[in-house]
Amino acid sequence: MRPAHVIAAAGAVIASLSLLSACGKDDAAGGKSGAIAVTATDSSCEVGAKSGAAGATTFKVTNKGSQVNELEILAPDGKIVSERENIGPGTGAEITVSLSAGTYKVLCSAGMTGRGPSQTFTVTGKGKATDPRLDAAVASYRIYIGEQVDDTLAKTKKFAASVKKGDMAGAKAEFAPSRFGWEAIEPVAESFGDIDPKVDTREADLEKNQKWTGWHQIEKALWKTGSLKGEGPYADDLVNEIGILKQRVGTASITATSMANGAKELLDEVATGKITGEEDTFSHTDLSDFKANVDGAQKAFELLKPVVQERDAALTSDLTDEFAKVQKLLTKYEKGDGYVSYDTVGKSQRKELSDEVNALAEPLSKLAGVVAK
Known part of the structure; x- marks a missing residue:
């Protein structure tokens, strides 16, 4: 994980990678894609749903803060299931993960410090084979x-x-x-x-x-x-x-x-x-x-x-x-x-x-x- 002051120097490269895409109206609400909307700021992390079914889950994050942000999905034991780094101010990104039953945390880390506010996300069911x-x-x-x-x-x-x-x-x-x-x-x-x-x-x-x-x-x-x-x-x-x-x-x-x-x-x-x-x-x-x-x-x-x-x-x-x-x-x-x-x-x-x-x-x-x- 790289802090924001280090990432800034590489901003032009990151932007050109097409890894980050602005979220549209539908995306911001979870929308037609069925993705779970996440709104990140410098001090908050709002998740559009508190629970979901086991299996593939897509989170679509919008960064409304002033700092580069990072989205982390943390397993019940605290380990990182997956993460999306380098989400610049005013941009968005999405991440698809496979989740089994359990209680997870969706964490937004302004400044990419690995710390920040989080919301609990509960997964139930067995999911498809x-x-x-x-x-x-x-x-x-x-x-x-x-x-x-x-x-x-x-x-x-x-x-x-x-x-x-x-x-x-x-x-x-x-x-x-x-x-x-x-x-x-x-x-x-x-x-x-x-x-x-x-x-x-x-x-x-x-x-x-x-x-x-x-x-x-x-x-x-x-x-x-x-x-x-x-x-x-x-x-x-x-x-x-x-x-x-x-x-x-x-x-x-x-x-x-x-x-x-x-x-x-x-x-x-x-x-x-x-x-x-x-x-x-x-x-x-x-x-x-x-x-x-x-x-x-x-x-x-x-x-x-x-x-x-x-x-x-x-x-x-x-x-x-x-x-x-x-x-x-x-x-x-x-x-x-x-x-x-x-x-x-x-x-x-x-x-x-x-x-x-x-x-x-x-x-x-x-x-x-x-x-x-």
Whole structure:
């Protein structure tokens, strides 16, 4: 989650993604679409219904506040079922989720702090039986998530060892690889809200009196401060937090629609941090994170593809083509086992990358709706 003052710099990119669409008259009332209207302001979160039936549920949010907002759907155990970030003032967005019986919270977070007012939403009934192919996709995605967490933990341990030895060259080489698995499953990793701020907070994201820890704190020491003195405890803390993620990731709430929404969130991550160069501001290793986000989104799509192909062949074709184009473009920037420093990527080249992300984001925003049919 990125605070509003950080998001503002990426506003032009986000707006061009067609991820946010203004809500019309019908939408504001729940309207013809059957979506549940949510009205967010800087201090309130009004939900147009207090309850609903189990199954696919669409929330359509309108931001009438002055700050960038975020909509979160929280499960009974407090974990994030799904979220929609970067909802600018005067704009709207929608999110489709699959909900089983239980009491949920619909939370609006002005400034995208992960906190804010919420309303209770009660789900009853059993819902319709899910397509067994979607159940299989979720099961396979859980395996993929486990693999990415294992990869992150192993590479972070190696990175931390170099940091503790004072090996600047080794730690620099291991920084981007240690983050790759995390970035590939970032929506799931972020659902554990107590871990994300400790491992992936950027300097510009820090709140007042917040202790800065994690990858980016060490990144600054490597590329700006030029000294690893005193960084050992930070490295140990980073390994410890990824270890906690490994223990807990099996409890993450995952459905076919959350996979589809997560794929879109990963493209949002590209737009708000990687394209702009704000993610790895000291190391300029943004293209590695870019690749991880795209790979993670594509994995979710590929697992859902058999069902999507049957329900919307045109969308399947568009997504297959657009993922291929983005992946092909990224190969232009490969260097050895990684990528060129992002500060060497010129303005016109960044625009080319942005245009390809835009072209992929538009059809990807339709994926959850098709999965939920």
